[in-house]
Amino acid sequence: MKNMQTSGSIVVIAEHFEGEIRPITYELVHFAETLQQFSPAPIKILVLDERAETLAKSLARTTGKDVLGLRAPQLAQYNGQVYTSILHEILRDHPPLYVCIGHSSRGSDYAPGLAMRLKAACITGVSALSVQEDMICFSRDVYGGKINADMVSNTETTVLTVQPGSYGPAPDRDLPKGNVCLKSMTVSPQTSTTLSTTPFQTSDLDFSAARVIVSAGRGIGEEENLELIRDLASVIPQSVVCGSRPVIDLGWLTYDRQIGVTGATVTPDLYLACGISGAAQHVSGMKGSGFIVAINTDPMAAIFNLSDICIVEDLKTFIPVLLEALSNKR
Template identity: 50%
Template structure:
């Protein structure tokens, strides 16, 4: 057997997550230099539905493990089932989305498989025939290249790093359905509830002014709101720490676990620009970033980079604007 790249399919009640199709694109890059099979694995109570979708969209073979105890995601059972099936597929690489779910089970899975684990992968490259993976560190300021050394390596892959490949198959891949009655022994998933509300007014906004941790304290949000108020059809948003702190509601969070926005103008205030934030706003028409750190990663995608303290810069900007309009 020549070995394989196994893609762990993330799905919600049988509907495949977009990030899984990005894993397929990464698998393609890996196998350009190494002829490995690509196999998708789907776990769940409705695994067959997602498996059929994967097989149709990708043309690759899919193994589906149907288990009624996975009507709700359970990391323990995920790990147990994968530890059972993966050795039969002879994986060289196991690709998992760096999502909340992927991060939940992937490192533990690697331990159980005695495999290496590289998290946060956002690029693949090859040198002299050997394959390497890259990830960013220190809020996107440093890129770390890693060489896999184990027979099997589990990789968690940053959403947004590879262009999704779907609907590329002329003939669907095969689907092998296996039934499992295994139960989790140590944990039970009890239920889910919606964490975010759908409508934050962000989708309609032409201009979004977004507050990051650099805003410093809740009271400084007034500055962000005043800046937003200068623009018609504007909205205030925030990065995750701002929403975690309760300064803004979660429905205002932009990024991987928040909203994806593409306003005409996005003004990032005190936001460092980690990939989990930028995947949610990099489609904006024009990006302005204000940060005290000249090396902040947000400046890599900003059209205008302002290295200033926002607590002094924003009041000065508002004042200058009001003066220009003859308000003062």
């Protein structure tokens, strides 16, 4: 157990689902390795699960890091209170420098509460690191990605949630596998219980066949303007219409067409972003696209920072002009 002490270390909390390690876990390891360059400290991975052994061994092998598997019967499903209570018990007497958690639906659920119990600052949605005047700064998007804020922590331990897609997986190296340690935990009764985890909507939509995605955002304004997006898609071969969260929330497109953190991640050859502001939640689902064209009325829209071609126009007037110009050529 000695080498599994978390005091002064950089702790990564692994994320897993249905027996599989989630990609964000490897991104967190990469993030932790980057952080290590500024703040030399050992990296320890913690994995919480009903049994934990298989996951812990797999992580130690693939990352080369020391892994502590924490097991409890209550961990058969994710529960925020159970996570917070177990992690607090493990970390409180051996305060790490950093606790790195995915900025996912689960990570964002327990990270703030855990931070408060550890008397730690919690900085969420971190997408980059830098050092300014000897202080480590954690960059995060504010104002829909129009501005970047460099945050600093004033506490001994800092809890960080890392935006998915900001760090690729740690580069492959031939590393000796890390040590594995397993620990059984007892959890007192909780005031919240996870009942089930179920798929709620399945889809036959196959994005891998789509060469082009024409995507609608809040900027389309009215549901009838979705017709413009469909008209545009109809003249582009191998294209599919998708949207950002606000359009799906309004019921204008079905959930299977949502691009972003809680929807699909796509990498078409061409992504045509129409009226999309470019908030981090959406960007993480499409930034790997081959060529990105954005149409938006707001010249400061964050989407323009990752676009190849930027068009400051109102899509409601621009798309008809574009379609007209195309039909004149055909």
